[in-house]
Amino acid sequence: MPERDVAYLIVGGGPAGFSAARALRDEGAEGEVVIVSRDPDPPYDRTAVSKGYLGGGTERKDTLLGDAAWYAEHDVELLTRTSAMKLDTEAHTVTLANKEVLKYGKLLLATGANVRRLRIDGSDLEGIHYLRALANADAIRADTENAEHVVLVGGSYIATEVAATLTALGRKVAIVMQEDVTLERGFGPVVGGFFQKVLTDHGVEIHAGEDVERFEGSDGRITAVVTKKGTRIPADAVIVGAGVTPDVMLASRAGLTIGDRGGVVTDSRLATSAPDVYAAGDIAEYESVVHDGAHIRIEHWDVAETQGRTAALNMLGRDQPHDTIPYFFSDLSDWASMEYVGPAFGWSEEIVRGSIDDGEFTVYYLDGDRLAAALTVGRSDDLEQARELITSREPVDRAALAAT
Numbered sequence: 001m002p003e004r005d006v007a008y009l010i011v012g013g014g015p016a017g018f019s020a021a022r023a024l025r026d027e028g029a030e031g032e033v034v035i036v037s038r039d040p041d042p043p044y045d046r047t048a049v050s051k052g053y054l055g056g057g058t059e060r061k062d063t064l065l066g067d068a069a070w071y072a073e074h075d076v077e078l079l080t081r082t083s084a085m086k087l088d089t090e091a092h093t094v095t096l097a098n099k100e101v102l103k104y105g106k107l108l109l110a111t112g113a114n115v116r117r118l119r120i121d122g123s124d125l126e127g128i129h130y131l132r133a134l135a136n137a138d139a140i141r142a143d144t145e146n147a148e149h150v151v152l153v154g155g156s157y158i159a160t161e162v163a164a165t166l167t168a169l170g171r172k173v174a175i176v177m178q179e180d181v182t183l184e185r186g187f188g189p190v191v192g193g194f195f196q197k198v199l200t201d202h203g204v205e206i207h208a209g210e211d212v213e214r215f216e217g218s219d220g221r222i223t224a225v226v227t228k229k230g231t232r233i234p235a236d237a238v239i240v241g242a243g244v245t246p247d248v249m250l251a252s253r254a255g256l257t258i259g260d261r262g263g264v265v266t267d268s269r270l271a272t273s274a275p276d277v278y279a280a281g282d283i284a285e286y287e288s289v290v291h292d293g294a295h296i297r298i299e300h301w302d303v304a305e306t307q308g309r310t311a312a313l314n315m316l317g318r319d320q321p322h323d324t325i326p327y328f329f330s331d332l333s334d335w336a337s338m339e340y341v342g343p344a345f346g347w348s349e350e351i352v353r354g355s356i357d358d359g360e361f362t363v364y365y366l367d368g369d370r371l372a373a374a375l376t377v378g379r380s381d382d383l384e385q386a387r388e389l390i391t392s393r394e395p396v397d398r399a400a401l402a403a404t
Protein backbone atom coordinates (compact mmCIF):
# COMPACT_ATOMS: atom_id res chain seq x y z
CA MET A 1 0.00 0.00 0.00
CA PRO A 2 1.53 3.42 -0.94
CA GLU A 3 2.24 5.90 1.85
CA ARG A 4 -0.12 8.77 2.33
CA ASP A 5 1.15 12.21 3.42
CA VAL A 6 -0.64 13.82 6.34
CA ALA A 7 0.53 17.24 7.53
CA TYR A 8 -0.92 16.87 11.05
CA LEU A 9 -1.64 13.39 12.36
CA ILE A 10 -3.35 12.87 15.71
CA VAL A 11 -3.52 9.40 17.29
CA GLY A 12 -6.31 9.28 19.88
CA GLY A 13 -9.92 10.44 19.74
CA GLY A 14 -10.28 11.77 23.29
CA PRO A 15 -10.41 15.39 24.45
CA ALA A 16 -6.68 15.92 23.89
CA GLY A 17 -6.83 14.72 20.28
CA PHE A 18 -10.07 16.54 19.50
CA SER A 19 -9.01 19.86 20.98
CA ALA A 20 -5.70 19.65 19.11
CA ALA A 21 -7.57 19.21 15.82
CA ARG A 22 -9.85 22.12 16.66
CA ALA A 23 -6.95 24.39 17.65
CA LEU A 24 -4.99 23.47 14.53
CA ARG A 25 -7.85 24.64 12.32
CA ASP A 26 -8.70 27.65 14.51
CA GLU A 27 -5.08 28.74 14.25
CA GLY A 28 -5.00 28.38 10.47
CA ALA A 29 -3.20 25.06 9.94
CA GLU A 30 -2.87 24.22 6.26
CA GLY A 31 -2.85 20.67 4.91
CA GLU A 32 -4.54 17.53 6.14
CA VAL A 33 -5.58 17.12 9.76
CA VAL A 34 -6.38 13.46 10.50
CA ILE A 35 -7.54 11.92 13.80
CA VAL A 36 -7.05 8.17 14.14
CA SER A 37 -9.12 6.60 16.92
CA ARG A 38 -9.78 3.00 17.77
CA ASP A 39 -13.08 3.99 19.44
CA PRO A 40 -16.29 3.12 17.61
CA ASP A 41 -17.68 6.55 18.58
CA PRO A 42 -16.43 9.95 17.47
CA PRO A 43 -14.70 11.91 20.27
CA TYR A 44 -17.17 12.41 23.13
CA ASP A 45 -17.41 13.78 26.64
CA ARG A 46 -15.98 10.96 28.70
CA THR A 47 -16.84 12.77 31.94
CA ALA A 48 -20.54 12.16 31.18
CA VAL A 49 -19.96 8.41 31.15
CA SER A 50 -20.17 8.12 34.95
CA LYS A 51 -22.71 10.94 35.36
CA GLY A 52 -25.48 12.02 32.96
CA TYR A 53 -24.95 9.29 30.37
CA LEU A 54 -24.92 6.46 32.91
CA GLY A 55 -27.88 8.05 34.69
CA GLY A 56 -29.85 8.33 31.44
CA GLY A 57 -30.28 12.13 31.53
CA THR A 58 -27.74 12.74 28.74
CA GLU A 59 -28.26 11.16 25.32
CA ARG A 60 -25.39 9.64 23.37
CA LYS A 61 -25.54 12.31 20.67
CA ASP A 62 -25.29 15.05 23.29
CA THR A 63 -21.98 13.68 24.52
CA LEU A 64 -20.26 14.23 21.14
CA LEU A 65 -17.59 16.93 21.07
CA GLY A 66 -18.38 17.59 17.42
CA ASP A 67 -21.05 16.28 15.03
CA ALA A 68 -20.51 15.20 11.40
CA ALA A 69 -21.02 18.80 10.22
CA TRP A 70 -18.21 19.97 12.51
CA TYR A 71 -15.69 17.60 10.92
CA ALA A 72 -16.79 18.64 7.43
CA GLU A 73 -16.68 22.38 8.21
CA HIS A 74 -13.25 22.14 9.83
CA ASP A 75 -11.88 19.77 7.22
CA VAL A 76 -10.80 17.28 9.87
CA GLU A 77 -10.76 13.63 8.79
CA LEU A 78 -11.79 11.23 11.53
CA LEU A 79 -10.94 7.54 11.23
CA THR A 80 -12.85 5.68 13.94
CA ARG A 81 -12.45 1.96 14.71
CA THR A 82 -8.88 2.39 13.51
CA SER A 83 -5.84 1.47 15.58
CA ALA A 84 -2.38 2.88 15.07
CA MET A 85 -0.15 -0.16 15.36
CA LYS A 86 3.37 1.10 14.75
CA LEU A 87 5.25 4.35 14.93
CA ASP A 88 8.54 4.80 13.10
CA THR A 89 9.98 8.09 14.29
CA GLU A 90 12.86 8.08 11.81
CA ALA A 91 10.71 7.51 8.76
CA HIS A 92 7.96 9.77 10.26
CA THR A 93 5.33 7.09 9.63
CA VAL A 94 2.42 5.53 11.50
CA THR A 95 1.11 2.16 10.33
CA LEU A 96 -2.59 1.50 10.87
CA ALA A 97 -4.23 -1.84 11.62
CA ASN A 98 -5.39 -2.05 7.98
CA LYS A 99 -1.68 -1.76 6.97
CA GLU A 100 -2.14 1.76 5.61
CA VAL A 101 0.97 3.87 6.22
CA LEU A 102 0.56 7.56 7.05
CA LYS A 103 3.61 9.79 6.69
CA TYR A 104 3.25 12.69 9.07
CA GLY A 105 4.69 16.17 9.14
CA LYS A 106 3.80 16.59 12.84
CA LEU A 107 2.35 13.88 15.06
CA LEU A 108 0.38 14.14 18.31
CA LEU A 109 0.12 11.07 20.52
CA ALA A 110 -3.03 11.35 22.66
CA THR A 111 -3.74 7.71 23.39
CA GLY A 112 -5.12 8.28 26.90
CA ALA A 113 -5.34 5.55 29.50
CA ASN A 114 -6.69 2.07 30.13
CA VAL A 115 -8.42 0.91 33.29
CA ARG A 116 -6.38 -1.03 35.80
CA ARG A 117 -7.88 -4.51 36.12
CA LEU A 118 -7.97 -6.54 39.31
CA ARG A 119 -6.31 -9.93 38.98
CA ILE A 120 -7.79 -11.80 41.93
CA ASP A 121 -9.84 -14.96 42.37
CA GLY A 122 -13.16 -14.65 40.61
CA SER A 123 -12.20 -11.65 38.50
CA ASP A 124 -13.48 -13.32 35.33
CA LEU A 125 -17.02 -13.83 36.71
CA GLU A 126 -19.89 -12.29 34.82
CA GLY A 127 -21.25 -9.07 36.28
CA ILE A 128 -17.87 -7.46 37.02
CA HIS A 129 -17.52 -4.19 35.14
CA TYR A 130 -14.99 -1.45 34.48
CA LEU A 131 -15.89 2.01 33.26
CA ARG A 132 -14.06 4.01 30.63
CA ALA A 133 -16.24 4.22 27.52
CA LEU A 134 -19.89 4.79 26.59
CA ALA A 135 -20.32 1.08 25.86
CA ASN A 136 -19.23 0.23 29.43
CA ALA A 137 -21.97 2.53 30.77
CA ASP A 138 -24.53 0.82 28.49
CA ALA A 139 -23.48 -2.57 29.87
CA ILE A 140 -23.61 -1.38 33.50
CA ARG A 141 -27.06 0.13 33.10
CA ALA A 142 -28.43 -3.03 31.52
CA ASP A 143 -26.72 -5.35 33.98
CA THR A 144 -27.85 -3.44 37.09
CA GLU A 145 -31.46 -3.02 35.92
CA ASN A 146 -32.67 -5.76 38.23
CA ALA A 147 -29.72 -5.90 40.60
CA GLU A 148 -30.53 -5.84 44.27
CA HIS A 149 -26.98 -5.17 45.40
CA VAL A 150 -24.41 -3.25 43.41
CA VAL A 151 -20.89 -3.01 44.82
CA LEU A 152 -18.39 -0.34 43.84
CA VAL A 153 -14.75 -1.23 44.39
CA GLY A 154 -12.65 1.89 44.97
CA GLY A 155 -12.86 5.13 46.91
CA SER A 156 -11.89 7.69 44.30
CA TYR A 157 -14.06 9.92 42.15
CA ILE A 158 -15.11 7.29 39.58
CA ALA A 159 -16.44 4.94 42.29
CA THR A 160 -18.16 7.73 44.22
CA GLU A 161 -19.73 9.23 41.09
CA VAL A 162 -21.02 5.86 39.90
CA ALA A 163 -22.31 5.06 43.40
CA ALA A 164 -24.26 8.33 43.37
CA THR A 165 -25.58 7.89 39.81
CA LEU A 166 -26.78 4.33 40.43
CA THR A 167 -28.29 5.21 43.82
CA ALA A 168 -30.23 8.03 42.15
CA LEU A 169 -31.51 5.40 39.67
CA GLY A 170 -32.87 3.42 42.62
CA ARG A 171 -30.16 0.75 42.97
CA LYS A 172 -28.90 -0.31 46.40
CA VAL A 173 -25.21 0.48 46.39
CA ALA A 174 -22.22 -0.32 48.62
CA ILE A 175 -18.67 0.99 48.28
CA VAL A 176 -15.70 -1.09 49.41
CA MET A 177 -12.40 0.76 49.49
CA GLN A 178 -8.88 0.71 50.94
CA GLU A 179 -9.18 4.34 52.07
CA ASP A 180 -10.59 5.23 55.49
CA VAL A 181 -12.63 8.00 53.88
CA THR A 182 -13.76 8.38 50.24
CA LEU A 183 -11.66 10.69 48.04
CA GLU A 184 -9.08 11.23 50.78
CA ARG A 185 -6.10 10.23 48.61
CA GLY A 186 -6.72 13.05 46.18
CA PHE A 187 -8.31 15.69 48.39
CA GLY A 188 -7.68 14.84 52.06
CA PRO A 189 -9.96 13.66 54.86
CA VAL A 190 -11.90 16.92 55.34
CA VAL A 191 -13.21 17.01 51.78
CA GLY A 192 -13.46 13.22 51.68
CA GLY A 193 -15.51 13.20 54.86
CA PHE A 194 -17.93 15.73 53.44
CA PHE A 195 -18.55 13.70 50.28
CA GLN A 196 -18.74 10.44 52.23
CA LYS A 197 -21.50 11.94 54.37
CA VAL A 198 -23.36 13.05 51.26
CA LEU A 199 -23.20 9.46 50.01
CA THR A 200 -24.25 7.81 53.28
CA ASP A 201 -27.05 10.36 53.75
CA HIS A 202 -28.43 9.08 50.42
CA GLY A 203 -28.19 5.46 51.52
CA VAL A 204 -24.83 4.35 50.13
CA GLU A 205 -23.22 1.76 52.41
CA ILE A 206 -19.49 2.27 52.94
CA HIS A 207 -16.92 -0.43 53.80
CA ALA A 208 -13.77 1.57 54.55
CA GLY A 209 -10.21 0.36 55.13
CA GLU A 210 -10.91 -2.90 53.29
CA ASP A 211 -8.90 -4.70 50.61
CA VAL A 212 -10.86 -6.90 48.23
CA GLU A 213 -9.46 -10.43 48.40
CA ARG A 214 -11.72 -12.30 45.99
CA PHE A 215 -15.00 -12.34 44.13
CA GLU A 216 -17.40 -15.22 44.76
CA GLY A 217 -19.91 -16.46 42.26
CA SER A 218 -22.45 -19.04 41.35
CA ASP A 219 -23.09 -20.42 37.85
CA GLY A 220 -20.36 -18.16 36.53
CA ARG A 221 -21.91 -14.97 37.89
CA ILE A 222 -20.80 -12.72 40.76
CA THR A 223 -22.64 -13.16 44.06
CA ALA A 224 -20.33 -11.53 46.62
CA VAL A 225 -17.21 -9.46 47.22
CA VAL A 226 -15.01 -10.82 50.00
CA THR A 227 -12.37 -8.66 51.70
CA LYS A 228 -9.07 -9.63 53.33
CA LYS A 229 -10.62 -8.95 56.74
CA GLY A 230 -13.33 -11.47 55.89
CA THR A 231 -16.21 -9.08 55.24
CA ARG A 232 -18.61 -10.61 52.71
CA ILE A 233 -20.69 -8.09 50.76
CA PRO A 234 -23.51 -9.49 48.62
CA ALA A 235 -23.26 -8.38 44.99
CA ASP A 236 -25.37 -8.93 41.87
CA ALA A 237 -23.07 -6.60 39.96
CA VAL A 238 -19.68 -5.02 40.66
CA ILE A 239 -18.04 -1.96 39.17
CA VAL A 240 -14.32 -1.59 39.75
CA GLY A 241 -12.75 1.86 39.87
CA ALA A 242 -9.15 1.03 40.63
CA GLY A 243 -7.40 3.69 38.59
CA VAL A 244 -5.91 3.74 35.12
CA THR A 245 -2.56 3.27 33.44
CA PRO A 246 -1.42 5.49 30.58
CA ASP A 247 -1.59 3.78 27.19
CA VAL A 248 1.99 4.21 26.05
CA MET A 249 2.20 1.02 23.98
CA LEU A 250 2.76 2.80 20.65
CA ALA A 251 5.19 5.30 22.15
CA SER A 252 7.30 2.85 24.13
CA ARG A 253 7.60 0.40 21.23
CA ALA A 254 8.85 3.32 19.13
CA GLY A 255 11.54 4.04 21.72
CA LEU A 256 10.16 7.32 23.07
CA THR A 257 11.30 8.21 26.57
CA ILE A 258 8.89 6.91 29.25
CA GLY A 259 9.02 8.55 32.68
CA ASP A 260 8.80 7.45 36.30
CA ARG A 261 5.04 7.99 36.28
CA GLY A 262 4.62 5.66 33.31
CA GLY A 263 3.87 8.45 30.84
CA VAL A 264 5.51 9.77 27.68
CA VAL A 265 8.06 12.36 28.78
CA THR A 266 7.71 15.78 27.17
CA ASP A 267 9.26 19.18 27.64
CA SER A 268 7.17 22.18 28.60
CA ARG A 269 6.11 22.53 24.91
CA LEU A 270 4.75 18.95 25.03
CA ALA A 271 7.41 17.80 22.58
CA THR A 272 8.53 14.20 23.16
CA SER A 273 12.03 12.77 22.78
CA ALA A 274 11.36 12.14 19.05
CA PRO A 275 11.46 14.97 16.49
CA ASP A 276 8.05 16.32 15.41
CA VAL A 277 6.22 14.04 17.87
CA TYR A 278 4.15 15.62 20.66
CA ALA A 279 2.11 14.09 23.50
CA ALA A 280 -0.92 15.41 25.38
CA GLY A 281 -3.53 14.30 27.91
CA ASP A 282 -3.44 11.29 30.23
CA ILE A 283 -0.23 9.94 28.65
CA ALA A 284 1.83 13.11 28.89
CA GLU A 285 4.42 13.29 31.65
CA TYR A 286 5.13 16.94 31.01
CA GLU A 287 7.55 19.47 32.37
CA SER A 288 5.19 21.82 34.15
CA VAL A 289 6.22 25.45 34.42
CA VAL A 290 3.59 26.00 37.11
CA HIS A 291 5.14 23.24 39.22
CA ASP A 292 8.71 24.56 39.25
CA GLY A 293 9.60 22.49 36.19
CA ALA A 294 8.70 19.13 37.77
CA HIS A 295 7.55 16.39 35.39
CA ILE A 296 3.97 15.53 36.26
CA ARG A 297 1.17 13.48 34.73
CA ILE A 298 -2.44 14.36 35.40
CA GLU A 299 -5.60 12.47 34.44
CA HIS A 300 -8.12 15.31 34.22
CA TRP A 301 -10.43 16.27 31.42
CA ASP A 302 -9.49 19.93 31.37
CA VAL A 303 -5.77 19.13 31.39
CA ALA A 304 -6.22 16.89 28.34
CA GLU A 305 -8.20 19.59 26.51
CA THR A 306 -5.84 22.44 27.28
CA GLN A 307 -2.79 20.32 26.50
CA GLY A 308 -4.29 19.35 23.15
CA ARG A 309 -4.44 23.04 22.34
CA THR A 310 -0.90 23.74 23.56
CA ALA A 311 0.43 20.81 21.53
CA ALA A 312 -1.36 22.12 18.43
CA LEU A 313 0.20 25.55 18.84
CA ASN A 314 3.63 23.98 19.10
CA MET A 315 2.97 21.76 16.09
CA LEU A 316 2.42 25.08 14.31
CA GLY A 317 5.79 26.33 15.56
CA ARG A 318 4.47 28.83 18.11
CA ASP A 319 6.85 27.90 20.98
CA GLN A 320 4.13 27.88 23.64
CA PRO A 321 4.81 26.41 27.13
CA HIS A 322 1.92 24.57 28.76
CA ASP A 323 1.35 26.92 31.68
CA THR A 324 -2.29 26.27 32.58
CA ILE A 325 -3.03 25.43 36.22
CA PRO A 326 -4.76 22.03 36.25
CA TYR A 327 -8.53 22.11 36.85
CA PHE A 328 -10.75 19.20 37.88
CA PHE A 329 -14.45 18.78 38.63
CA SER A 330 -16.63 15.96 39.93
CA ASP A 331 -20.35 15.62 40.61
CA LEU A 332 -22.19 13.20 42.89
CA SER A 333 -25.49 13.05 41.02
CA ASP A 334 -27.18 16.43 41.63
CA TRP A 335 -26.38 16.16 45.34
CA ALA A 336 -22.98 17.87 45.48
CA SER A 337 -20.22 19.02 43.10
CA MET A 338 -16.61 19.95 43.52
CA GLU A 339 -14.16 22.02 41.54
CA TYR A 340 -10.43 21.88 42.13
CA VAL A 341 -7.45 23.84 40.88
CA GLY A 342 -3.86 22.87 41.44
CA PRO A 343 -1.51 19.98 40.98
CA ALA A 344 -2.18 16.47 42.20
CA PHE A 345 0.66 16.85 44.69
CA GLY A 346 1.06 16.70 48.45
CA TRP A 347 0.37 19.54 50.85
CA SER A 348 1.19 20.22 54.49
CA GLU A 349 -1.84 22.14 55.76
CA GLU A 350 -5.51 22.76 54.95
CA ILE A 351 -7.44 25.96 55.62
CA VAL A 352 -11.22 25.92 55.34
CA ARG A 353 -13.28 28.96 54.30
CA GLY A 354 -17.06 28.73 54.72
CA SER A 355 -19.07 25.94 56.29
CA ILE A 356 -18.59 22.24 55.62
CA ASP A 357 -21.81 21.47 57.49
CA ASP A 358 -23.75 23.79 55.15
CA GLY A 359 -22.04 22.31 52.07
CA GLU A 360 -20.59 25.67 50.97
CA PHE A 361 -16.87 25.83 51.51
CA THR A 362 -13.44 26.13 49.98
CA VAL A 363 -10.44 24.16 51.20
CA TYR A 364 -7.04 25.77 50.58
CA TYR A 365 -4.14 23.32 50.46
CA LEU A 366 -0.88 24.88 51.59
CA ASP A 367 2.62 23.68 50.87
CA GLY A 368 4.61 25.62 53.49
CA ASP A 369 3.47 29.22 53.14
CA ARG A 370 2.41 28.89 49.51
CA LEU A 371 -0.93 27.89 48.10
CA ALA A 372 -0.61 24.56 46.29
CA ALA A 373 -4.25 23.89 45.40
CA ALA A 374 -7.83 24.74 46.28
CA LEU A 375 -11.09 22.82 46.18
CA THR A 376 -14.52 24.35 46.37
CA VAL A 377 -18.05 23.15 46.92
CA GLY A 378 -20.55 25.87 46.05
CA ARG A 379 -18.07 28.77 46.04
CA SER A 380 -16.73 28.79 42.46
CA ASP A 381 -15.77 32.46 42.79
CA ASP A 382 -12.97 31.47 45.17
CA LEU A 383 -11.20 29.56 42.40
CA GLU A 384 -10.05 32.62 40.47
CA GLN A 385 -8.35 34.07 43.52
CA ALA A 386 -6.81 30.65 44.20
CA ARG A 387 -5.41 30.50 40.66
CA GLU A 388 -3.81 33.91 41.14
CA LEU A 389 -2.28 32.87 44.47
CA ILE A 390 -0.94 29.60 43.05
CA THR A 391 0.63 31.47 40.13
CA SER A 392 2.07 34.31 42.22
CA ARG A 393 3.81 31.91 44.65
CA GLU A 394 3.59 34.66 47.27
CA PRO A 395 3.28 33.60 50.94
CA VAL A 396 -0.41 33.48 51.83
CA ASP A 397 -2.24 35.34 54.59
CA ARG A 398 -3.86 32.46 56.50
CA ALA A 399 -6.42 34.62 58.27
CA ALA A 400 -7.52 36.18 54.97
CA LEU A 401 -7.93 32.75 53.40
CA ALA A 402 -10.11 31.54 56.26
CA ALA A 403 -12.28 34.69 56.26
CA THR A 404 -15.58 34.30 54.42
Ligand SMILES: Cc1cc2nc3c(=O)[nH]c(=O)nc-3n(C[C@H](O)[C@H](O)[C@H](O)COP(=O)(O)OP(=O)(O)OC[C@H]3O[C@@H](n4cnc5c(N)ncnc54)[C@H](O)[C@@H]3O)c2cc1C
Nearest residue numbers: 012013014015016038083084111112281282299300301304
Ligand atom coordinates in the same frame (compact mmCIF):
# COMPACT_ATOMS: atom_id res chain seq x y z
C1 LIG B 1 -16.01 7.58 33.51
C2 LIG B 1 -15.04 8.71 33.56
C3 LIG B 1 -15.42 9.92 34.14
C4 LIG B 1 -14.54 10.98 34.22
N1 LIG B 1 -14.93 12.14 34.82
C5 LIG B 1 -14.05 13.15 34.93
C6 LIG B 1 -14.43 14.37 35.58
O1 LIG B 1 -15.54 14.51 36.07
N2 LIG B 1 -13.54 15.37 35.62
C7 LIG B 1 -12.29 15.27 35.08
O2 LIG B 1 -11.51 16.24 35.14
N3 LIG B 1 -11.88 14.12 34.47
C8 LIG B 1 -12.74 13.07 34.39
N4 LIG B 1 -12.34 11.90 33.77
C9 LIG B 1 -10.98 11.80 33.22
C10 LIG B 1 -10.92 12.32 31.79
O3 LIG B 1 -12.01 11.84 31.06
C11 LIG B 1 -9.60 11.92 31.15
O4 LIG B 1 -8.56 12.54 31.87
C12 LIG B 1 -9.54 12.33 29.68
O5 LIG B 1 -10.52 11.66 28.92
C13 LIG B 1 -8.16 12.05 29.08
O6 LIG B 1 -8.19 12.45 27.76
P1 LIG B 1 -7.17 11.90 26.66
O7 LIG B 1 -7.53 12.59 25.39
O8 LIG B 1 -5.79 12.00 27.19
O9 LIG B 1 -7.45 10.33 26.58
P2 LIG B 1 -8.76 9.46 26.37
O10 LIG B 1 -10.00 10.22 26.68
O11 LIG B 1 -8.51 8.19 27.09
O12 LIG B 1 -8.75 9.17 24.81
C14 LIG B 1 -7.73 8.37 24.23
C15 LIG B 1 -8.15 7.94 22.87
O13 LIG B 1 -7.06 7.29 22.21
C16 LIG B 1 -7.55 6.13 21.54
N5 LIG B 1 -6.40 5.25 21.31
C17 LIG B 1 -5.55 4.72 22.21
N6 LIG B 1 -4.59 4.02 21.61
C18 LIG B 1 -4.82 4.10 20.27
C19 LIG B 1 -4.18 3.57 19.13
N7 LIG B 1 -3.06 2.85 19.21
N8 LIG B 1 -4.72 3.84 17.92
C20 LIG B 1 -5.84 4.60 17.79
N9 LIG B 1 -6.48 5.13 18.86
C21 LIG B 1 -5.97 4.89 20.08
C22 LIG B 1 -8.61 5.63 22.47
O14 LIG B 1 -9.45 4.74 21.81
C23 LIG B 1 -9.29 6.96 22.82
O15 LIG B 1 -10.14 7.40 21.80
C24 LIG B 1 -13.23 10.83 33.69
C25 LIG B 1 -12.83 9.61 33.11
C26 LIG B 1 -13.73 8.55 33.04
C27 LIG B 1 -13.30 7.25 32.43
